[in-house]
Amino acid sequence: MSFILRWLFALILLAATYNPTPFNFVRWATTSWHEQxxxxxxxxxxxxxxxVIYLRATLRSIGGFGMLLVLALVGAILWVLWDYGLFDLSDPKLMTWVGILALSLVLGVGLSWSIIRRKLSGQYDVQDDDEV
Incomplete structure (x- = not known):
């Protein structure tokens, strides 16, 4: 359940910033910045x-290579779905949502990685001394 909440907050963060609907920060800010x-x-x-919270936690837990690995895994899943005809690449709005979903999965995995790893291996992560 904790992974789902972290992923959901990442999805909300990304979708609130930009999505293909008129309801997002980028569109609102570009049209209303002079008034508000x-x-x-x-x-x-x-x-x-x-x-900053999500990216810092993700970079510290899985690093840049881990982020690329999660994106590659999501990309491979999308490729399989497209290959079986379950996914259409011609709709730009759908592709924007897929990109938001893929990035939110990367951020959700990054923020939850310590918990996932602890449950899989039974080992706890050690805190750095300079952050105590």
Whole structure:
């Protein structure tokens, strides 16, 4: 359950930033920044903090190679779905949602990796001394 919540928050973070509907931060900020600049800056900073938390945790837990590996796995799954005719690549809106889903899976796995690894191996991660 904890992985699903972390993944869901990553999905919400990415979709709130940009998605193919009119309801996202990028479209709202580009059309309303001159009227509501303080609110646009505040919401942009809130999103930025969310990205810093997720990206830092992901880079520390699985690293850049791990991120590429998770993306490659998601890409291979999508390739298989496309090869069997279950997935259509011609719809740009669908592809945007697939990209958001793929990136959210990377961030969700990155944030949950210590928990997943502990459950699989029974070993706890050791904290760095400089963060205590």
């Amino acid at each position: 600049l303080p609110l646009a800056v505040l919401l942009g900073l809130v999103l930025f903090v969310g990205y």
